[in-house]
Amino acid sequence: SQELEQSPQSLIVQEGKNLTINCTSSKTLYGLYWYKQKYGEGLIFLMMLQKGGEEKSHEKITAKLDEKKQQSSLHITASQPSHAGIYLCGADLYGNEKLTFGTGTRLTIIP
Amino acid sequence: DAGVIQSPRHEVTEMGQEVTLRCKPISGHDYLFWYRQTMMRGLELLIYFNNNVPIDDSGMPEDRFSAKMPNASFSTLKIQPSEPRDSAVYFCASSLAPVGALYEQYFGPGTRLTVT
Numbered sequence: 259s260q261e262l263e264q265s266p267q268s269l270i271v272q273e274g275k276n277l278t279i280n281c282t283s284s285k286t287l288y289g290l291y292w293y294k295q296k297y298g299e300g301l302i303f304l305m306m307l308q309k310g311g312e313e314k315s316h317e318k319i320t321a322k323l324d325e326k327k328q329q330s331s332l333h334i335t336a337s338q339p340s341h342a343g344i345y346l347c348g349a350d351l352y353g354n355e356k357l358t359f360g361t362g363t364r365l366t367i368i369p
Numbered sequence: 370d371a372g373v374i375q376s377p378r379h380e381v382t383e384m385g386q387e388v389t390l391r392c393k394p395i396s397g398h399d400y401l402f403w404y405r406q407t408m409m410r411g412l413e414l415l416i417y418f419n420n421n422v423p424i425d426d427s428g429m430p431e432d433r434f435s436a437k438m439p440n441a442s443f444s445t446l447k448i449q450p451s452e453p454r455d456s457a458v459y460f461c462a463s464s465l466a467p468v469g470a471l472y473e474q475y476f477g478p479g480t481r482l483t484v485t
Binding site for chain 2: 288289291293298300301302306346348354355356357360361362
């Protein structure tokens, strides 16, 4: 099984609707990163959450870290076509300076 | 800053050929990472460098893979000989600080490798 599970694997949302993507770890999270990837492009850094129940927002995207549940959620409010892409979470699961990435969530925004 | 630069963006080669992927990190970044992304395995770390020195290459799949960083502004990932199962997107990323410092990694656009 994957050490960082993302759900759902894919999501189709009507423009203007809200959505949530989850990232669940099998191990203690030493920080959690969210990246976005568009097809044929590299990963764009969105946000980084430190251990401790942190919450951050950037424009219409909010990310939270629940250390008890070993889970992070990414919430998009009033989705737009520009939000379409693949969202990846990454974490240092072993405290060994290496990021393990989740399986990814493919987000499609329809009119 | 131009960001992390990778070349080529696309590479198509025949099985058995040598392939060299190139990366120029962001100036001033002491950490450089090579990742591979496939549908089956997702995004995996292959190797990373600190101040041009390889720190962890445990993710390098086989001896056919090798990586070098001769100076702070250039790194290569070489596959020799290449095989069809090496087909993937290879990303280079750089960072100012180690992962433990909770500092983001900046990714290049990737090299899409197809081995026929």
